[in-house]
Amino acid sequence: MHREGRTAPGLPRLLDAVLGVGTDLELRGTLQHLVDSAVELTGARYGALGVLDAERTRVTDLYTAGLDAAARERIGRLPDGHSGLLGALVREPRPLLVPSVRADIRSVGFPAGHPAMDTFVGVPVRVDAQVFGNLYLTEKQDGAPFTPDDLSLLRVLAAQAGIAIGNARLYETARLREHWIEGAAAVTTALLHGGSAEDPLMTVADKARLLSGAAAGIVLQPTEDAGMEIVAAATGPGDDAADLLGTAIEPGSPVLTQLLGGEPVFVEDSATDDRMTTAVRSRFGPSMLLPLQSGGRLIGTLALPRRRGDVPYTAVERLLATQFASQAALAMVLADGREARERLAVFEDRDRIARDLHDLVVQRLFATEMMLESTRRRAANAASAAPGMDELLARAVDELDSTIQEVRTAIFALQQPPADAPTTVRGRVLRETAGAGALLGFAPSVHFEGAVDAVVPEPVAKQLIAALRGALAAAHRRAGVTSVQVRVDATAHLPDGRDGVRLTVRDDGEREAGEREAGEREAGEREAGERQAGERQGSDAGESQGGRAETVVSWQAPLR
CATH class of the missing domain: 3.30.450.40 (GAF domain)
Structure with missing residues (x-):
């Protein structure tokens, strides 16, 4: 017992150390403060706190006092707690006082560059009855060995530090959980809105x-x-x-x-x-x-x-990350569903527009064309018709016919099924033919010649796809179509000798009256058109090998 009126040795320093350890809510700050306080309390030259893993079999983090950055670099790899006195304290977590490290049979020596150390004291630090880590001190600054009083002070400090560490861990866990919850909410908001x-x-x-x-x-x-x-x-x-x-x-x-x-x-x-x-x-x-x-x-x-x-x-980080992954996966599924609903709404609207164009606009344009054609014929038979009237009406009929073709092509494009847009020429051609197959009731055959994706530049590819779409739309509106053949030839040679690409679309449907007349005009212009360099498109009718009527639409353009 201590005499009345006298303070136990080291008690004021112990109280200061306990109060100091409990002032920091941040875990890493608390742990470093614990090592510093232990060194100051016992007058040790070096101190370390080894934090153990969840299985309490090895040291995963080490907080030190008395070693500067240069000293730590000279030591190299820090101990993991598998051997030596540090390993003994990991395997048997109880207070340990060693007067001479070199004389202890459990010692395995020090690595090159490690400061000389001989006296040693260590205590476990427990949090909620579980060993959190071990506190080690070596070498008193006055050269004296550690005493049982030093060990007692260190045990009290470790016990109080366990409470402070527990509070800091709760605070850090709460803050970390809030951080992950906010992140998960941000991801959900970004994906859905x-x-x-x-x-x-x-x-x-x-x-x-x-x-x-x-x-x-x-x-x-x-x-x-x-x-x-x-x-x-x-x-x-x-x-x-x-x-x-x-x-x-x-x-x-x-x-x-x-x-x-x-x-x-x-x-x-x-x-x-x-x-x-x-x-x-x-x-x-x-x-x-x-x-x-x-x-x-x-x-x-x-x-x-x-x-x-x-x-x-840490175990907390693993748990929070797992929960984040579950919520993120749900948000991704919901985002896919939202995008699918938006696409469906777009295609439903496109389908409505296509029906309106087909049922109203095309029929009115066609009726107007028939009226003009009838007027042109009456004017041609009338002796009093104004000069040039027949030619003017013929041009108006042709313009209306072209407008009808373009509107039908637009209707055909609007009715294409939803799909991710391909980037290659082959992929885009196959997408157009697949969409046509959904409307025709059978899949058109497609044949490629040459390195289509490598040699056809993007501007020409856009023109080719537009020509293909128009040809497929024309085939779709013809009656009795049972076969459509598409051929893209990237090895074609134009009449002027330049390298080009040629699109040929054949079908066996029955042509409309307007198409027959247009085909007769185009056949008459074929010879002159083929002598011109550059892009050309036309259509013709003939007999297939099986004797059935055949319509051929051809388009070509130079590659450069």
């Missing part, structure tokens, strides 16, 4: 990267061969995500098996984990791979890798 919904995968990847502090946010989607492929990647400034795109996880991979089963995968070090098989794994360390699923359907995987050497994800 904003322009970001046009690229939902990149929206999810980039937001998840920022929330988790990862080096990259990556989205993978299942492939046809039961593998997975990176389809979206978001990285920080200075990092290139292009080399990540297209990276695939081969079928049968342990990671893939777990993901396809709807289970998240947590990796401590991507570069060394045998489960990771991709070529880019060497760039990353701790990683999370989270399934994006909704309604039991897997739509992709969200991967959040950190750089090598970064701190592993």
